[in-house]
Every structure is written in C-alpha cells, then in structure tokens.
Amino acid sequence: MDHLTPDHASSEDPRPRSRRRAATRALEAHRLPTLIAPDVEPEALLRSTLDALSAHIAVLDEAGTIIAVNQAWRAFAHASGYADDNHGVGMNYLAVCEAAAALSKDAARTAEALRDIMAGDRCEFRMEYPCRSPQGPRWFQLRVTRPDQAQTRRIVIAHEDITEVKRTQEELARLSGRLMHLQDEERRAIARELHDTTAQNLLAITLNTTRLHEGLPDVGELARRTLMETLELAEQSLQEVRTLSYLLHPPLLDDIGLTAALSWLARGFSQRSGIQVDISIENSGEPLPRPTATALYRVAQEALSNVHRHSGSKRARLALYRTNDMVQLDVLDSGTGLRSLLKAGNGEVRQIGVGISGMRLRLEQLGGQLDIRSGPSGTHVSARVPIAPVGSEQPL
Numbered sequence: 001m002d003h004l005t006p007d008h009a010s011s012e013d014p015r016p017r018s019r020r021r022a023a024t025r026a027l028e029a030h031r032l033p034t035l036i037a038p039d040v041e042p043e044a045l046l047r048s049t050l051d052a053l054s055a056h057i058a059v060l061d062e063a064g065t066i067i068a069v070n071q072a073w074r075a076f077a078h079a080s081g082y083a084d085d086n087h088g089v090g091m092n093y094l095a096v097c098e099a100a101a102a103l104s105k106d107a108a109r110t111a112e113a114l115r116d117i118m119a120g121d122r123c124e125f126r127m128e129y130p131c132r133s134p135q136g137p138r139w140f141q142l143r144v145t146r147p148d149q150a151q152t153r154r155i156v157i158a159h160e161d162i163t164e165v166k167r168t169q170e171e172l173a174r175l176s177g178r179l180m181h182l183q184d185e186e187r188r189a190i191a192r193e194l195h196d197t198t199a200q201n202l203l204a205i206t207l208n209t210t211r212l213h214e215g216l217p218d219v220g221e222l223a224r225r226t227l228m229e230t231l232e233l234a235e236q237s238l239q240e241v242r243t244l245s246y247l248l249h250p251p252l253l254d255d256i257g258l259t260a261a262l263s264w265l266a267r268g269f270s271q272r273s274g275i276q277v278d279i280s281i282e283n284s285g286e287p288l289p290r291p292t293a294t295a296l297y298r299v300a301q302e303a304l305s306n307v308h309r310h311s312g313s314k315r316a317r318l319a320l321y322r323t324n325d326m327v328q329l330d331v332l333d334s335g336t337g338l339r340s341l342l343k344a345g346n347g348e349v350r351q352i353g354v355g356i357s358g359m360r361l362r363l364e365q366l367g368g369q370l371d372i373r374s375g376p377s378g379t380h381v382s383a384r385v386p387i388a389p390v391g392s393e394q395p396l
C-alpha cells in the first residue's frame, strides 16, 4: 500500500472522508508512469536526449515563450547569424511569428496554428516550408505539438530538415513525368504505325478478297464460303486495329481538339460499356496546349474506365469548362463510391492505385491538380490545369 491510499491519509488528514477520497483520485489520475530510473539525474537526461535529436527543437511555455532549446536549434541559429546569446530562450515564439506574418504566409499560418494550440483547440500542426540556410536552399518540416500532460502545459516546436526527402520526391516526379511523356510518344508512334500501315494493309486485303469473290463467279461452295469468311475476318480486324489505334492515341486530339476527342471517347465508351454518358462542354478554352489536352483526355479515359470497372453506375457525366485561368474536367458517377481507401475525414480521397496516381501525376506535371470526392452516392473526379488567362497569349 503506498502513501496515497485513503487509509494511510486518514490518520493525519483533518479533511472530511469524501473530500479526501476525491483529492486522492485526482492525484492518482495525474500520476505519470515511471519513465526514469531512480538514480538518473533528470536534467542531464533531458539535455542529452534533446541534444541527440537532429530536429531543431524549442520548448515553449503556455504563453508561447521559449523556455528551452536543443543543440541543433542553437547550431542552426548560430550558423544563420542570430547574435542572441540565449539562442532565443526567453523570446516569445508566437510574437516572432506574428511579427513576420505580414511578410510570410508560412509565418502567418504558424502563428494561427500556435494560437489554436495554445487555446487548446488543436493538438498538432505540420507544415513543410522552403528556407534559405547557410548551406543553400533547404526544405524543413515544422511540427508544433502540445504533449498531453495534465499539469504543465508545454508546446514543442520541431523543425526537421527534409531537404533530401524533397529532392528525392522532386527527382521521382521528374522521372515519372519523363516516363509518362515517353509512354505518350510511344503510344502515338504505335497508333500511327497501326493506322498508316496495318490498317492500310487490312483494307487492301478486304478489297482484294471482294474482287476475288466477285471475279470468280463459278468457284465451288467451299471456296466461296472461305472467301466470305476471309473477308469478314479482314473487316473485323480492320475495325479492331482502328479502334486500338484511336484508343492509343486519338488522332482527333491533334486535329480537331479536345472537345471533339472527348465526344468521340464518350460515344465509343457508351457503346462498349452500355453506360450512358451525358457530356457537357461549355467554352472549353480551346485551342489548348497539347500537353494539357492530352492530360485531360487521359484523365477522362481513366475516370470513365473506373466508372465502368468499379462504380456499378449506369450513368456518368462528363463536363469540360474553363474559368479565367483554369480549364476543368469533371467526371461524375452515381455508383458505389471508393470503398477500401485512404480517405481524409471530409470524404476527400488522397492516394491510391496506379490509375488515380497516374492521373494526379500528369496534372501535377502541368501545375494542376486532381480532386476526388467519393461517398455512397457516387464519385466525382475533378481535374484542373492552369492556362493562360483570357486575353493574354496562349502558348501552343
């Protein structure tokens, strides 16, 4: 039995028994599990632990004043030329962010988040930001947390250098973009080859077979049937090769533009899948730069294929329109919605299979973005790409 039990307390404590019990319960609730062995000196442990971390760390009190910083913080402050001997200890971090807020959006966001955290409205804030440093441009992740300790309200600020991660991400995005571009070029070449050579040869075969059929009236029944079959097969192959070539790279995209290509895609898709597509195109902003038209066409193709393969919806809607400086493509269905996926709390879908990440990547390469909202009554895929504002020159 330890010294907090009511029985022990009752021998000296003059308070009524019920109040003593309540006080004891409160004390027990605040008691933290033992983290440090009895013979370890806490300050030395704290100091060595904080200093061993690579993140630049400052601990704030509940008013936002810096009460401790680690070695990485001190070294960065020193290298960045901050003359303050205390490396910021004693300064109010919130006030520093607020003073910088007018000049920096990142500082304004941090100040806002810090105020929320100090008020107890949120527990954590993360932000990635670029920063000039003595070693050149770098990226950091700022993390502001309020450790969940009942008695002392502290806030921990941690700036972690993520430059290497960012560089790898950029390299990956560059490489993926290049791969996608090569894939498009390859498809274009195969489509052209199929269309210009194989389809032409098949057409010649159908014409020759027809001539044979017509020019040899008294061949036997077997030969006639064989010729007819050959003709049918050749016509069928011609049709297949044409469809394949158009799917690989629709010639309309280069010649007549995105609107016509989307209408063609929707028609063919409806015929193949039995799903009715309502298409609405207002002021498409054409002529669009070729990479933009290609990316939006591919998004429409993938999104429609997803409607067919995954949604169970019998109808879809495809819309294309431009605002002043954006062109937007929407594909909507009234199907089951995305099920087994990583979803943000608000129903927004973040990251998943190859098709969706491919669409996202294509758009990001052009400075655009993909948003997917999904719920039990359907899915809404929305792709946006910035274009030159109305009235300014369009790069083609």
Ligand SMILES: Nc1ncnc2c1ncn2[C@@H]1O[C@H](COP(=O)(O)OP(=O)(O)O)[C@@H](O)[C@H]1O
Binding pocket: 306, 307, 309, 310, 311, 312, 333, 335, 336, 337, 338, 339, 352, 353, 354, 355, 356, 357, 379
């Ligand atoms: N319109 C949709 N309706 C329902 N589920 C969808 C829809 N689009 C995508 N999904 C789900 O998201 C997953 C990932 O899609 P995607 O990245 O295109 O990969 P894939 O189509 O190759 O499976 C699908 O497997 C499916 O479960």
Ligand SMILES: [Mg+2]
Binding pocket: 302, 305, 306, 355, 356
């Ligand atoms: Mg897919």
